Amino acid sequence: MRIVIATVQVPFVRGGAEALAEGLRDALRAAGHTADIVALPFKWYPPECILDQMLAWRLLDVTESFGTPTDLLIGLRFPAYLVPHPRKVLWLLHQHRTAYEWWDHPFADLSHYPNGLEVRDAIRRADGAFIPQAQAVFTISATVGRRLKEYCGIDSAVLHPPPAHAARFYHAAPEDYLFFPSRLSRPKRQELVLQALAQTRQPVRVRFAGSADEPAHAGALQRLASKLHVQDRVDWLGSIGDDDKIHQYAHALAVVFPPADEDFGYVALEAMLAAKPVITCTDSGGPLEVVEHGKTGLVIEPTPAAFAHAMDTLWEDRARGAAWGAAGRARIERLNITWDNVVRTLAGCS
Amino acid sequence: MRILIATTQVPFVWGGAEAHAEGLRAALCAAGHAAEIIRIPFKGYPPQRIPEQMLACRLLDVTESCGAPIDMLIGLKFPAYLIPHPNKVLWIADQYRMAYEPREHPFVGGLLEFPAGRQVRALIHAADRRLIADAKALLANSLTVAARLKRDCNIDATALYHPPPHAEQFVCAGYEDYLFFPSRLTHFKRQALALRALAHTRLPIHVRFAGCADDPAYLPELRQLANELGVAPRVEWLGYLDDEEKRRQYARALAVVFPPEAEDYGYVTLEAMLSSKAVITCADSGGPLEFVLHERTGLIADPTPAALAAALDRVWAARDEARAWGEAGRARYDDLAISWHTVVRTLLA
Numbered sequence: 240m241r242i243v244i245a246t247v248q249v250p251f252v253r254g255g256a257e258a259l260a261e262g263l264r265d266a267l268r269a270a271g272h273t274a275d276i277v278a279l280p281f282k283w284y285p286p287e288c289i290l291d292q293m294l295a296w297r298l299l300d301v302t303e304s305f306g307t308p309t310d311l312l313i314g315l316r317f318p319a320y321l322v323p324h325p326r327k328v329l330w331l332l333h334q335h336r337t338a339y340e341w342w343d344h345p346f347a348d349l350s351h352y353p354n355g356l357e358v359r360d361a362i363r364r365a366d367g368a369f370i371p372q373a374q375a376v377f378t379i380s381a382t383v384g385r386r387l388k389e390y391c392g393i394d395s396a397v398l399h400p401p402p403a404h405a406a407r408f409y410h411a412a413p414e415d416y417l418f419f420p421s422r423l424s425r426p427k428r429q430e431l432v433l434q435a436l437a438q439t440r441q442p443v444r445v446r447f448a449g450s451a452d453e454p455a456h457a458g459a460l461q462r463l464a465s466k467l468h469v470q471d472r473v474d475w476l477g478s479i480g481d482d483d484k485i486h487q488y489a490h491a492l493a494v495v496f497p498p499a500d501e502d503f504g505y506v507a508l509e510a511m512l513a514a515k516p517v518i519t520c521t522d523s524g525g526p527l528e529v530v531e532h533g534k535t536g537l538v539i540e541p542t543p544a545a546f547a548h549a550m551d552t553l554w555e556d557r558a559r560g561a562a563w564g565a566a567g568r569a570r571i572e573r574l575n576i577t578w579d580n581v582v583r584t585l586a587g588c589s
Numbered sequence: 590m591r592i593l594i595a596t597t598q599v600p601f602v603w604g605g606a607e608a609h610a611e612g613l614r615a616a617l618c619a620a621g622h623a624a625e626i627i628r629i630p631f632k633g634y635p636p637q638r639i640p641e642q643m644l645a646c647r648l649l650d651v652t653e654s655c656g657a658p659i660d661m662l663i664g665l666k667f668p669a670y671l672i673p674h675p676n677k678v679l680w681i682a683d684q685y686r687m688a689y690e691p692r693e694h695p696f697v698g699g700l701l702e703f704p705a706g707r708q709v710r711a712l713i714h715a716a717d718r719r720l721i722a723d724a725k726a727l728l729a730n731s732l733t734v735a736a737r738l739k740r741d742c743n744i745d746a747t748a749l750y751h752p753p754p755h756a757e758q759f760v761c762a763g764y765e766d767y768l769f770f771p772s773r774l775t776h777f778k779r780q781a782l783a784l785r786a787l788a789h790t791r792l793p794i795h796v797r798f799a800g801c802a803d804d805p806a807y808l809p810e811l812r813q814l815a816n817e818l819g820v821a822p823r824v825e826w827l828g829y830l831d832d833e834e835k836r837r838q839y840a841r842a843l844a845v846v847f848p849p850e851a852e853d854y855g856y857v858t859l860e861a862m863l864s865s866k867a868v869i870t871c872a873d874s875g876g877p878l879e880f881v882l883h884e885r886t887g888l889i890a891d892p893t894p895a896a897l898a899a900a901l902d903r904v905w906a907a908r909d910e911a912r913a914w915g916e917a918g919r920a921r922y923d924d925l926a927i928s929w930h931t932v933v934r935t936l937l938a
Contacts, residue, residue, distance in 0.1 A: 243600050250593055250625050250654040275600045277630045280593070282650045295645040300632045304600045305803060452655045 240310040240586060242267055242274045243301050245319040247281035252452050254422045255505050256332050258403045259379075260315060263330075263585075266578035272586065277301055278319065283335070286349055286358035293318040293365055313585055314373070321365060327373045328588045330398060330581075331383055333502045338362040339390045340500065346426055366391055375588045380503040382524040398584055399528075399576045402505040404481055408512035410564065411489040413557065416444045416474070417518075417550060418491035420484060420506060423451040427498045428541070429460055431520075435546035437467040441554040445495065448476040448487060488513040493553040493560055497541060500524040508576065511535065511567035516560045518549045529574070535567035590660040590937070591623045593651055595669040597683075598628035604773065605856055608754045609682055609730075610665060616929035627651065629669045633685065636700050636709040639668075643716055646671040663936060664724070667713075671720050678936055679724040680749060681734055683853060688713040689741045718742050728935065731854045733875040748879075749935055750927045753856035755832060759863035761919070762840035764912055767795040767825075768869070768901065769842035771835060771857055774802035777850045780811055782871075782897060788818040789898035792905045796846060799827040799838060839864040844887070844904045844911050848897060852876040862886065862922040867914035869900050880925075886918035 244267075246260045260276050267274035279295060282288050296318050301309055302325070312327045314320025317335040320327075337349040338359040349355040370376060370387075376395040378384040384395045421427040432445055451457040457475070464470040479487070488494065494510035495518045503525035510517045511529065517536035519526040532538040537552065539545040553560045594617075596610045610626050617624035631642055646668045651659055652675065662677045664670030667685040670677075687700045688710045700706045721727065721738075727746040729735035735746045772778040780798055787794060802808045808826065815821040830838065839845070845861035848871040855876035861868045862880065868887035870877040881887045890900040904911045 241601060248625075248627060250627070250651065250659060251591060251623055251657075252655060273601055275598075277598065277600060277628075279629065279645075280627050280649055280651050280654075282652075282654065288650050291648040291650070295648040298641040298645040299630055300638055300642070301600060301630055302632075304602070304632070309600065454655075454657050 240272045241304075241307065242272050242311045242313060242586070243309050243324075244274065244276045244313045244315065245296075245301070245322050246276060246278050246315040247317075247319050248278040249281055249452075252422070255503075256316065258505070259332065259400050262400065262403050262578065263313065263315075263581065266582050267586070269578075270582045270586070272582075277322075281318075283337070284348065284352075286352045286354050289318070289335070289358055290361055293321055293361070296322045299323075311586065311588070317362070317366070320373075321369050326588075328585055329370060329373045329376045329395075330585060331376070331378045331387065331395070333383055334366060334387065334390075335362050340386055346499070363391070367393075377584070380525045381528055382500070383502050398581060399503065399574070400505075400581065401576045401578055402508050402512070404485065405508075405512055407481075407485050408509060409485070409489050410514035410568070413492040413515075413560070414490045416446045416491060417493050417495050417553070418446050418448070418487050418510075418515075419495045420448040420479075420487070420509075421496070421498065422449045423447070423456050423460060424453070425456075426500070428520075430463060431497050431541060431543065431546060432495055433460065433464050433467055433469060433473070434543035435550060436469040436472060438543050438547035439551050439554070440547075441551045442472065443550045443554050444472045444474070446474045446476055446487060446491075448479045448484060450478040484509075485513075488515065491515055492557070493518060493536070493550075493564075495519075495546075495550065496523070496526055497546065498523055498526075499541070501526060503528075508571060510564075511571040514564040514568040516553060516563035516567065518546070518553065520546070529571070530567075531570070535563050535570055591654075591658065592617055592625075592661045592663060593659055593674075594624060594626045595651075595662055595664045595672050596626060596628055597631040597666040597669045599632075600630060605854075606666060606682060608856075609751065612751060612754055612929065613663065613665075613680075613932065616933050619929070620933045627669070627672075629672075631668060633687070636687070636703045637705045639685070639709055640712055643668045643671055643712075647673065649673075661937070667717070670724075671716060673723075677724045678726045678728070679721060679746075680728040680730065680936060681721075681738065681746060682730040683734075684717060684737065684741075685713055689737065714742070718744070726936075726938075731876045732879050733851070734853050749932060750854075750925065751932050752927050752929060753859045753863070755836075756859070756863055756927075758832075759836055759860055760840050761865035761915070762837075764843045764866075764908060764915070765841045767797050767842055768844055768846045768904070769797050769799070769838050769861075769866075770846040771799040771830070771838070771860075772847070772849065773800045774798070774807050774811060775804070776807075779848050779850055779871075779892075781814060782848055782892065782894065783846055784811065784815050784818055784820055784824070785894035786897035786901060787820040787823060789894050790902050790905075791898075792902050793823060794901050794905045795823050795825070797825045797827055797838060797842075799830045799835060801829050836864070839866065842866055843908070844869060844915065846901070847874070847877055848890075848892065849874050849877070850892070855880075859922065859927070861915075862918040865915040865919040867904060867911050867918060869897070869904060871897065880918075880921070882917075882921065884914075886914050886921055 312324035377398040507526040520541040662674035729746040871892040
């Protein structure tokens with residue numbers, strides 16, 4: 240089949256969403272399909288920009304290319320999934336969150352603008368009108384599916400994405416650091432980890448990997464670390480390549496991943512593939528679908544004190560951490576999160 | 590600097606235009622900048638759907654991303670070069686040719702045969718004339734493209750050449766008994782003209798064609814033409830070649846045949862020169878004429894089967910001349926100082 244994957248491009252930002260689109264394209268090709276990614280640049284501020292870009296996507300024609308029809312369109316993100324196509328399947332990473340669960344919220348954006356409400360309503364109307372036109376609606380996690388049902392009354396099925404290079408993750412003897420790979424941004428909550436570090440009893444060290452979406456944010460985090468007097472116990476690796484990332488996972492004592500209401504979160508899966516225990520939070524969203532408290536890691540209150548206690552626990556009790564890591568590895572093998580499964584499910588909708 | 594390169598995408602197609610954008614991206618990153626490509630999906634038919642895709646480009650905001658400015662936009666193709674930006678540089682590889690070629694044109698024309706074709710053509714002309722001038726600097730892929738901009742829009746652009754992909758990997762490994770003609774199999778590349786010329790040659794010239802057909806029905810058409818002309822035993826259809834195989838074919842060819850119609854630029858000419866091979870092209874081939882020097886680095890023939898046949902015969906018969914012209918072609922490429930370094934310096938100046 241000839242398959243187009245529609246997604247958005249935020250210039251100079253690269254994270255899980257980009258990896259997912261490329262992974263899907265490569266998996267479709269490996270399965271014998273012809274696949275290509277179509278993306279328009281996306282800027283969500285000021286709010287009227289969003290309306291322009293919704294229109295831009297509705298004006299595109301990806302139904303055929305040089306006379307040959309496109310058999311299937313897979314829409315991943317807003318507003319790309321609004322593009323017209325008679326055979327469309329959605330595999331939602333998320334909707335436009337500041338129009339839904341992040342409206343009037345610490346991570347709000349849209350609600351701060353005078354025209355935010357009317358743009359929010361336009362987004363909700365568009366989602367309500369166009370999402371149901373798809374042949375099938377999948378989401379990357381139960382977390383995203385629940386939001387879609389709660390806000391839009393739309394049913395969907397869960398289809399988890401495998402992380403890139405899943406087969407290459409390995410486990411090695413743990414060294415003295417906890418690993419936290421994620422884009423440096425407020426929803427990922429690197430701040431929480433820094434505040435927790437200030438309260439640990441043990442000399443816990445954390446390695447952060449990832450670059451900042453907003454260039455100023457990296458400096459702000461480093462200044463916070465200094466203010467809390469924990470700068471000597473943190474390393475900022477910045478943007479690292481896949482090989483390095485796999486190595487860091489392999490030698491970590493544990494993985495910390497406490498985002499706020501994450502859509503899904505490759506990090507938890509990658510930690511499990513590397514047989515490492517995961518510390519996450521009760522409000523972290525996606526990770527809660529794979530991490531089991533007391534079995535494969537710790538799921539704790541998103542407070543510095545609780546997080547500090549969790550980090551201390553894994554720093555001191557190495558045997559327990561290793562056992563939880565092994566249990567995590569066993570669990571992920573049972574979950575059958577594979578590209579084969581994804582390709583068969585999505586391509587089967589045409 | 591944070592730089593976006595704006596080009597156009599036809600889903601599932603990857604060719605010279607894509608290599609151009611990717612080469613520029615890599616060169617900008619090598620020079621220490623942050624560079625990314627944005628590709629606008631474009632379906633150029635039917636013509637009455639073009640204005641809305643132009644509108645889609647005008648609706649995009651690429652002035653900043655996540656609160657930090659995007660310092661420059663480099664536009665390469667229509668309609669992506671219409672995207673607004675206060676610091677836009679155009680390095681035009683391609684306008685929308687169907688809006689400019691005369692209506693009698695046998696291969697590319699046809700816009701006026703569609704409903705609203707006249708209005709769409711007027712709209713494209715108006716947009717190009719007004720919005721191309723918004724750019725801070727205007728460059729063109731070649732003198733051929735610049736001349737069209739001047740003739741059709743009265744816009745002055747400077748030609749800026751760039752190397753073909755993997756330029757440093759082309760070599761010469763001898764001069765064997767075949768001419769090489771690598772290009773997508775399509776009307777305006779004129780494989781058909783080469784076949785007709787072969788029917789007129791005095792000598793038993795062999796031609797190896799490489800490349801896939803845009804329209805899958807075209808290869809059988811060409812094969813049938815070769816049969817009808819009685820030249821089938823002297824041609825080979827190599828189909829798709831990966832980069833290494835393609836370079837090997839260049840490396841051992843006696844010379845390269847490349848007689849497209851009104852080519853914008855033409856990596857083939859440069860690849861041939863890099864491989865120290867003479868180039869046989871035609872007087873209306875466009876881009877190649879900016880590089881091929883008649884009877885110094887190759888031959889420029891009238892675009893008729895008889896004239897092209899004479900050129901093929903001449904190269905086939907005079908092997909020493911073919912070799913000398915090939916080596917002169919290599920020297921000329923070096924003299925032209927075509928490099929990504931020059932490109933980056935020029936675009937960012």
